[in-house]
Amino acid sequence: MASGETCPPGRLKGYVRHAMQDNSTNALDRRFPALSIPRLSLGCFPTPVQELDSIGRPGSVRLWCKREDLAGKLYGGNKVRKLEYILAALPSSDRAVITMGGSGSHHMLATAIYAKHLGLGFYGIFFPQPETPQVRRNFIALQELSHKLWMVPNRRRIAKGILRAWHYFHSKGEPFPHLVAPGGSDPLGTLGWVAGGLEIAQQVQAGEIPEPGQIFVALGTMGTAAGLALGLALAGMNTRVMAVRVVEWPLTTMAATMGLARRTLSMLSQHGLRLEGNLPPLRLDVLHGFAGPGYGAWTPGAGEAARLVEQAHGISLETTYTGKAMAACLDWIRQRRTGREVMFIDTVNSRPMDAIISPAGSAP
Numbered sequence: 001m002a003s004g005e006t007c008p009p010g011r012l013k014g015y016v017r018h019a020m021q022d023n024s025t026n027a028l029d030r031r032f033p034a035l036s037i038p039r040l041s042l043g044c045f046p047t048p049v050q051e052l053d054s055i056g057r058p059g060s061v062r063l064w065c066k067r068e069d070l071a072g073k074l075y076g077g078n079k080v081r082k083l084e085y086i087l088a089a090l091p092s093s094d095r096a097v098i099t100m101g102g103s104g105s106h107h108m109l110a111t112a113i114y115a116k117h118l119g120l121g122f123y124g125i126f127f128p129q130p131e132t133p134q135v136r137r138n139f140i141a142l143q144e145l146s147h148k149l150w151m152v153p154n155r156r157r158i159a160k161g162i163l164r165a166w167h168y169f170h171s172k173g174e175p176f177p178h179l180v181a182p183g184g185s186d187p188l189g190t191l192g193w194v195a196g197g198l199e200i201a202q203q204v205q206a207g208e209i210p211e212p213g214q215i216f217v218a219l220g221t222m223g224t225a226a227g228l229a230l231g232l233a234l235a236g237m238n239t240r241v242m243a244v245r246v247v248e249w250p251l252t253t254m255a256a257t258m259g260l261a262r263r264t265l266s267m268l269s270q271h272g273l274r275l276e277g278n279l280p281p282l283r284l285d286v287l288h289g290f291a292g293p294g295y296g297a298w299t300p301g302a303g304e305a306a307r308l309v310e311q312a313h314g315i316s317l318e319t320t321y322t323g324k325a326m327a328a329c330l331d332w333i334r335q336r337r338t339g340r341e342v343m344f345i346d347t348v349n350s351r352p353m354d355a356i357i358s359p360a361g362s363a364p
């Protein structure tokens with residue numbers, strides 16, 4: 001492991017506006033100290049990078065795994081960086097948040113966990129997705145942590161769920177909770193992954209890892225890939241982001257990902273970002289061949305990739321996101337389409353959830 005051994009324990013108590021901030025380990029703050037965008041310290045950064053030395057093509061291609069699964073003591077994965085910015089921007093009068101996603105959504109679960117940590121209420125709108133052990137576990141924890149959940153039949157009916165929730169709060173005379181974008185992928189949440197891209201660049205500059213030619217990452221609501229590509233460009237890196245689509249086309253596209261990156265850059269400019277010279281073009285490809293029949297669907301490639309990584313390195317991937325991104329990564333390596341140094345981002349939580357699920361909700 002190159003860095004990030006020590007992860008500070010959760011240290012936030014009480015409501016958001018009283019929370020302590022620790023800006024020392026955020027790569028965006030380190031690179032642009034004058035910006036001072038509100039951020040809560042929820043995770044442990046930088047996340048470590050581990051070489052997966054027995055998979056890929058040992059001897060000719062080295063595969064590096066960014067262990068974002070360890071991003072938080074309470075709950076890791078790629079939503080923690082986003083939530084550091086999203087939850088810091090909550091007006092102090094907002095005492096609850098509401099967001100949406102699939103029944104096994106890591107985004108909903110991460111939001112519920114960190115909202116509770118900050119003393120905020122959590123509400124969710126979900127649509128069922130193909131059930132896997134991971135999806136089941138996440139949904140049990142989500143139910144445990146939610147004040148109320150509304151179900152809609154599929155992703156396209158989310159707006160209907162929001163309307164039902166609105167009626168609920170309206171009839172009780174309560175304010176509608178603070179709305180958090182699906183996947184945390186608005187420009188604010190995407191900032192978390194601008195910091196992620198800069199963090200990788202800083203790990204390269206510190207000599208901890210070589211500069212990767214490609215970084216493979218799952219592409220869902222696009223904030224992770226958009227922020228990464230922007231952060232890497234701001235750092236002047238040559239690395240290409242290989243965004244592996246896992247959601248039905250055309251919800252997730254190259255144009256939409258680039259659009260999100262652009263909106264995030266304008267937000268940074270509004271906060272006072274001034275660049276010396278022009279920003280180099282963003283290096284991003286969207287890989288379409290690995291999604292299978294639809295969001296959450298198991299694919300042989302994802303199953304095989306997850307099994308391989310588990311056996312070789314004891315790292316648990318799932319088959320909705322990380323298994324598919326790893327399947328693409330291995331496919332490109334086997335076809336000799338990558339450079340010598342390749343990075344994969346393990347975006348799924350690996351922290352045990354026993355502390356989150358009460359004894360009544362877990363197995364005896």
Ligand SMILES: *Cc1c(COP(=O)(O)O)cnc(C)c1O
Nearest residue numbers: 106183220221222223224321347
């Ligand atoms: C949300 C998620 C992703 C995709 O990130 P986006 O920013 O939504 O594109 C990847 N992996 C896991 C495990 C996720 O939960």
